[in-house]
Amino acid sequence: MVRRFAAAALLVSASPLLAQAMPPPDKVAQLRDAAHEGDQYAWEITEGLTTEVGPRLAGTEAEERARNWAVAKLRQMGFANVRVESFDMPVWTRGNESAEILAPFPQPMVVTALGNSASTGPGGVTGEIVAFDSVDALQAAPDQAVKGKIVFVDHRMPATQDGSSYGQFGAPRRQAPTIASLKGAIAIVIRSIGTDHHRNPHTGAMSFADGAAPIPAGALTLPDAEQLNRILKRGRPVKMKLVLESQQLGNRASGNVIAEVPGQDPSLPPILVSCHLDSWDQGTGAIDDAAGCGIATAAAKRIMDAGRPLRTIRIVWFGAEEVGLLGGFAYRAKHGKEPHYALIESDFGADRIWKVDSKLGEGRRAEAVAIGKALAPLGIVTGSFERAGGSDIGPMLADGLPGVGLNQDGTRYFDIHHTPDDTLDKVDPAQLRQNVAAWTAVVAILSGGIEEPKARKTR
Amino acid sequence: MVRRFAAAALLVSASPLLAQAMPPPDKVAQLRDAAHEGDQYAWEITEGLTTEVGPRLAGTEAEERARNWAVAKLRQMGFANVRVESFDMPVWTRGNESAEILAPFPQPMVVTALGNSASTGPGGVTGEIVAFDSVDALQAAPDQAVKGKIVFVDHRMPATQDGSSYGQFGAPRRQAPTIASLKGAIAIVIRSIGTDHHRNPHTGAMSFADGAAPIPAGALTLPDAEQLNRILKRGRPVKMKLVLESQQLGNRASGNVIAEVPGQDPSLPPILVSCHLDSWDQGTGAIDDAAGCGIATAAAKRIMDAGRPLRTIRIVWFGAEEVGLLGGFAYRAKHGKEPHYALIESDFGADRIWKVDSKLGEGRRAEAVAIGKALAPLGIVTGSFERAGGSDIGPMLADGLPGVGLNQDGTRYFDIHHTPDDTLDKVDPAQLRQNVAAWTAVVAILSGGIEEPKARKTR
Numbered sequence: 054m055v056r057r058f059a060a061a062a063l064l065v066s067a068s069p070l071l072a073q074a075m076p077p078p079d080k081v082a083q084l085r086d087a088a089h090e091g092d093q094y095a096w097e098i099t100e101g102l103t104t105e106v107g108p109r110l111a112g113t114e115a116e117e118r119a120r121n122w123a124v125a126k127l128r129q130m131g132f133a134n135v136r137v138e139s140f141d142m143p144v145w146t147r148g149n150e151s152a153e154i155l156a157p158f159p160q161p162m163v164v165t166a167l168g169n170s171a172s173t174g175p176g177g178v179t180g181e182i183v184a185f186d187s188v189d190a191l192q193a194a195p196d197q198a199v200k201g202k203i204v205f206v207d208h209r210m211p212a213t214q215d216g217s218s219y220g221q222f223g224a225p226r227r228q229a230p231t232i233a234s235l236k237g238a239i240a241i242v243i244r245s246i247g248t249d250h251h252r253n254p255h256t257g258a259m260s261f262a263d264g265a266a267p268i269p270a271g272a273l274t275l276p277d278a279e280q281l282n283r284i285l286k287r288g289r290p291v292k293m294k295l296v297l298e299s300q301q302l303g304n305r306a307s308g309n310v311i312a313e314v315p316g317q318d319p320s321l322p323p324i325l326v327s328c329h330l331d332s333w334d335q336g337t338g339a340i341d342d343a344a345g346c347g348i349a350t351a352a353a354k355r356i357m358d359a360g361r362p363l364r365t366i367r368i369v370w371f372g373a374e375e376v377g378l379l380g381g382f383a384y385r386a387k388h389g390k391e392p393h394y395a396l397i398e399s400d401f402g403a404d405r406i407w408k409v410d411s412k413l414g415e416g417r418r419a420e421a422v423a424i425g426k427a428l429a430p431l432g433i434v435t436g437s438f439e440r441a442g443g444s445d446i447g448p449m450l451a452d453g454l455p456g457v458g459l460n461q462d463g464t465r466y467f468d469i470h471h472t473p474d475d476t477l478d479k480v481d482p483a484q485l486r487q488n489v490a491a492w493t494a495v496v497a498i499l500s501g502g503i504e505e506p507k508a509r510k511t512r
Numbered sequence: 513m514v515r516r517f518a519a520a521a522l523l524v525s526a527s528p529l530l531a532q533a534m535p536p537p538d539k540v541a542q543l544r545d546a547a548h549e550g551d552q553y554a555w556e557i558t559e560g561l562t563t564e565v566g567p568r569l570a571g572t573e574a575e576e577r578a579r580n581w582a583v584a585k586l587r588q589m590g591f592a593n594v595r596v597e598s599f600d601m602p603v604w605t606r607g608n609e610s611a612e613i614l615a616p617f618p619q620p621m622v623v624t625a626l627g628n629s630a631s632t633g634p635g636g637v638t639g640e641i642v643a644f645d646s647v648d649a650l651q652a653a654p655d656q657a658v659k660g661k662i663v664f665v666d667h668r669m670p671a672t673q674d675g676s677s678y679g680q681f682g683a684p685r686r687q688a689p690t691i692a693s694l695k696g697a698i699a700i701v702i703r704s705i706g707t708d709h710h711r712n713p714h715t716g717a718m719s720f721a722d723g724a725a726p727i728p729a730g731a732l733t734l735p736d737a738e739q740l741n742r743i744l745k746r747g748r749p750v751k752m753k754l755v756l757e758s759q760q761l762g763n764r765a766s767g768n769v770i771a772e773v774p775g776q777d778p779s780l781p782p783i784l785v786s787c788h789l790d791s792w793d794q795g796t797g798a799i800d801d802a803a804g805c806g807i808a809t810a811a812a813k814r815i816m817d818a819g820r821p822l823r824t825i826r827i828v829w830f831g832a833e834e835v836g837l838l839g840g841f842a843y844r845a846k847h848g849k850e851p852h853y854a855l856i857e858s859d860f861g862a863d864r865i866w867k868v869d870s871k872l873g874e875g876r877r878a879e880a881v882a883i884g885k886a887l888a889p890l891g892i893v894t895g896s897f898e899r900a901g902g903s904d905i906g907p908m909l910a911d912g913l914p915g916v917g918l919n920q921d922g923t924r925y926f927d928i929h930h931t932p933d934d935t936l937d938k939v940d941p942a943q944l945r946q947n948v949a950a951w952t953a954v955v956a957i958l959s960g961g962i963e964e965p966k967a968r969k970t971r
Contacts, residue, residue: 104742107619115618159574160566160796163932251710252795252932276935280796283563283936336711337619337739473622473711476735477742 074363074501075420081427081497084359089431089490094130094354095347096482099403101126102330102346103337103477111331111373112144112305119330123310123346123370130354132312132368139308140383142373145169147256147334148298150271152242155179155292158284162277164242165254165335166297167226168376171267173240177296178203178269180239184285188224191232200237203293204229205285207278212248215408216401216463222246226257226272234265240295241270244278249468252276256333256471258376269297307331307372309380312350314357316365317504322392323365324499326353326492328399329374329445336475340466344480344488345399346370352492356500363501364394371445374400375471381445389449395499396456398443399488402466403480406491410436410458412450420498424457427494431487436460457499459491533822533960534879540886540956543818548890548949553589553813554806555941558862560585561789561805562796562936570790570832571603571764578789582769582805582829589813591771591827598767599842601832604628606715606793607757609730611701614638614751617743621736623701624713624794625756626685627835630726632699636755637662637728639698643744647683650691659696662752663688664744666737671707674867675860675922681705685716685731693724699754701730703737708927711735715792715930717835728756766790766831768839771809773816775824776963781851782824783958785812785951787858788833788904795934799925803939803947804858805829811951815959822960823853830904833859834930840904848908854958855915857902858947861925862939865950869895869917871909879957883916886953890946895919916958918950 075081102122109119120137127135145168152164180203185191187208191199206229210222225243233241245255254272261267273281284291310330316323328345332338353366371380395413409428411421418438425435441456450456469475497503534540561581568578579596586594604627611623639662644650646667650658665688669681684702692700704714713731720726732740743750769789775782787804791797812825830839854872868887870880877897884894900915909915928934956962 100742104739105617105746107617107739154566158564158566250935250937252712252935253710276933276937279937280563280566280935283559287564474735476709476711476739478709478735478738 075423076497076503078427080503081494084355084497085427085490085494088355088493089486092351092486092489094351095344095485095489098126098347098350099339099343099480099485100477102343103339107337108334109330109332109338110146110334111376111379112142112307113146116307116331116372120308120310123330127310127312127368131357133315134311134313136311137308138311138383138387139306140379141304142307142376142379144302144305146300146302148172148300149175149296150298151296152271152273153294154284155294157287157289157291162281163252163254163274164271164295165256166299167230167256167259167270167272169258169260169267170270170297170299172299173269173295173297175298177294178240179292179294182281182285182291182293188229188232191229194236196236199233202238203295204233204238204241205281206241206243207282208244210246210248210467212464212467214462214464215460216466219246219467226259230259230268230270231262231265234261234268238268240268242273242295245272245274247275247467247470247472250275251474253472253474256335269295271295271297307379309372309384310370312368314353314362314366316500317361317363319365321364322394323367324394324496325367325369325396325446326496327369327371327397327446329380330370331373331375333375333471335473337477339475339477340402340469340479341471341475342400344403344485347485348399348488348492351489352496355493356496356503360503360505362503366496366500374445378445378448381448385449389452393454396443396446396449396454397459397495398446399459400444401461401463403485403488404462404465405484405487406431406433406459407462408434408436408460410440410442410460412439412441413455423498424495427498428491431491433491457495459495461488534882535956535962537886539962540953543814543956544886544949544953547814547952548945551810551945551948553810554803554944554948557585557806557809558798558802558939558944559936561802562798566796567793568789568791568797569605569793570835570838571601571766572605575766575790575831579767579769582789586769586771586827590816592774593770593772595770596767597770597842597846598765599838600763601766601835601838603761603764605759605761607631607759608755609757610755611730611732612753613743614753616746616748616750621740622711622713622733623730623754624715625758626689626715626718626729626731628717628719628726629729629756629758631758632728632754632756634757636753637699638751638753641740641744641750641752647688647691650688653695655695658692661697662754663692663697663700664740665700665702666741667703669705669707669926671923671926673921673923674919675925678705678926685718689718689727689729690721690724693720693727697727699728701732701754704731704733706734706926706929706931709734710933712931712933715794728754730754730756766838768831768843769829771827773812773821773825775959776820776822778824780823781853782826783853783955784826784828784855785955786828786830786856786905788839789829790832790834792834792930794932796936798934798936799861799928799938800930800934801859803862803944807858807944807947807951810948811955814952815955815962819962819964821962825955825959833904837904837907840907844908848911852913855902855905855908855913856918856954857905858918859903860920860922862944862947863921863924864943864946865890865892865918866921867893867895867919869899869901869919871898871900872914882957883954886957887950890950892950916954918954920947
């Protein structure tokens with residue numbers, strides 16, 4: 054009760070100061086509802102990028118084609134200051150990959166290499182499987198039990214609406230390869246960090262800690278991991294042949310694609326609306342993250358169509374997110390000391406937004422409250438006023454820049470994430486529009502009073 | 513009304529004759545309910561075969577391992593007369609396969625060869641795509657439009673509970689390769705005959721008609737087919753590189769595995785309960801058709817456990833079903849002229865049975881009605897009295913042998929059918945038990961009065 058009263062009191066006291074900078078609620082509602090009913094921009098971007106470019110692994114020629122596509126598209130949509138800010142990055146690429154149980158029950162398995170896996174070479178590696186049900190169990194094992202073997206870590210991730218299981222249960226991908234290497238394993242396979250039951254393995258970034266020699270590291274699909282478990286339960290030694298060919302190509306160019314809706318007052322800090330342009334290599338990166346680019350950009354476009362916002366809206370399609378937030382770090386290195394009015398990123402699929410968090414600072418509670426009120430009709434819960442999130446923008450939020458977190462429903466996200474199955478058919482147009490509606494409302498509130506076009510012609 | 517009355521009259525007149533040959537309804541209900549609550553046999557077979565053998569393509573060494581596994585399992589379960597009836601068959605095997613759009617939007621696609629596809633050789637074939645939305649449209653096209661190109665047939669199959677869409681919408685797989693070849697196409701790709709949206713292509717048998725030279729023939733996943741469509745809609749020529757390596761190995765051995773529950777009266781015709789042992793090569797053949805073997809065999813085992821049936825129950829695990837019902841034809845050639853009391857096959861997954869059809873002949877309506885009554889508590893509708901179905905048993909049913917059709921729900925069957933996704937996790941143990949319950953009731957009724965063991969010991 055005390056908390057609620059305090060919040061209400063703050064709203065009253067802050068309102069007069071900010072009222073003139075926020076568009077009136079009915080204007081926000083109108084923009085929101087128009088997006089919810091009829092947005093096509095997000096779909097056009099999502100469909101276009103996934104169809105005309107498809108997979109776009111960071112640092113490759115495909116990501117370069119994606120940047121060119123992005124620049125052309127953002128210009129064609131009428132944004133200003135469209136440009137690429139380049140950076141260099143080390144590039145790893147996938148080659149042939151296969152897994153096979155040689156004994157006791159010969160059969161093929163479906164595997165994919167994790168990013169930065171060492172190559173087995175074309176001949177593969179063959180060894181006995183030693184299995185662990187968690188990273189802790191692997192860590193606790195004596196080196197002798199692991200040395201010369203292929204480690205299998207079978208840690209299970211549950212689906213969660215907020216995606217929090219990914220942080221906790223992603224350890225086998227992020228930490229286990231290093232531990233296995235240090236204990237002398239010849240390779241490692243993990244149960245895919247995913248929640249589906251299809252024969253599509255989940256790849257993802259991984260790197261070996263200093264002192265750990267890179268070893269081949271792959272992910273089995275969930276049905277294959279369960280099969281391997283059943284085979285292991287028969288109690289006989291299990292021998293696997295693993296082929297994971299890959300290459301480290303050295304440094305190549307990546308880049309962030311940036312565009313703007315210039316504000317009425319260019320001296321004010323911009324609102325950054327963002328997504329990432331790169332994708333993993335086996336799907337077409339529809340939910341990760343073409344849809345995010347569609348959502349963020351559609352919101353900016355809809356505000357631009359409505360008139361000139363007080364503050365500049367800066368759109369950033371980050372490069373090289375998947376391989377370590379490299380685009381986000383490059384932007385931070387160049388612009389992270391400049392003031393930003395708010396950072397927002399869409400990078401958790403295209404299912405409906407269910408909760409909004411924000412961390413705008415004490416003096417800006419009125420905006421946070423206005424955002425909550427504007428989103429409630431979309432079925433969005435107001436969460437924390439002390440938290441915002443995002444992948445590329447994460448380090449800058451940690452630095453203290455203000456932000457908003459528009460949390461998408463993650464219940465089925467990890468069914469698809471980082472698999473060949475990340476394709477356009479996984480994007481639900483109705484839920485995509487709900488995202489755009491929420492984003493449009495938030496960007497309208499944050500970007501300030503919208504000056505309607507002075508000489509709009511009607512025919 | 514007339515029909516209903518006639519059926520009732522027949523029941524009354526036929527009942528006295530058959531009553532002594534059928535176990536009492538409460539005995540059937542007891543067997544049914546015990547299976548529904550606690551059957552483990554079907555799961556053990558399904559789990560065991562898919563785990564300890566895995567994929568078992570007809571005519572290969574893997575199918576031979578499966579036969580050995582089956583013989584050992586059926587003996588261990590206590591069945592009599594366990595044997596293999598061998599036959600020879602031509603064997604086709606898959607090699608490397610890939611597809612790639614070279615222009616206008618370079619990107620990989622996921623493809624798999626259809627059975628009996630010609631090989632492209634390791635270098636693949638490259639050509640322009642010419643697309644048709646149906647087999648009829650391909651048939652109607654002038655040869656000139658097809659010659660030297662890669663045909664794409666994009667016929668869409670809806671999901672249906674009774675699976676009838678497979679017959680109608682399977683034409684692109686069965687007929688289009690021949691038509692494309694005759695018109696001079698260099699290769700053909702079809703939208704997978706399936707109803708899912710995963711990057712797992714659906715293979716299946718196909719053969720070229722006389723006079724049509726084999727060409728490479730593959731199936732794209734549904735997401736890839738839709739992607740190809742979107743690319744084609746941009747209106748520019750689309751160039752694809754297709755690699756489908758495969759081999760015709762000549763004649764190899766396959767076989768039917770047979771086992772029996774000997775009846776009290778060996779002079780009476782047997783009831784044949786069946787499934788197929790072989791599977792396609794990319795999944796572990798869980799729903800197609802390890803589960804079918806589990807269901808049919810569990811029912812026979814449960815009757816055997818209850819006592820000695822009047823009639824012999826003959827279990828047949830057919831070989832080489834997937835490549836053209838070869839096991840069924842081999843059995844028919846050897847035993848098709850012998851009288852059979854009824855043929856039943858389980859080969860449509862492991863989801864619940866929703867309808868029972870039968871074609872037992874006019875004098876046996878009482879049995880058909882008793883079957884309907886015994887299955888109703890499982891939520892099973894009584895369908896036709898003039899129809900039965902089954903894959904391997906189909907030709908013998910067409911010859912006029914009596915049969916029962918226990919129709920499984922096919923709504924999700926073609927999500928998984930003939931894909932790498934056909935794995936154990938797709939089998940729902942509860943629905944599997946419902947199948948066993950229904951089968952147990954049917955086999956109990958058909959196999960006649962069960963003689964309880966005379967010297968059952970209780971401890």
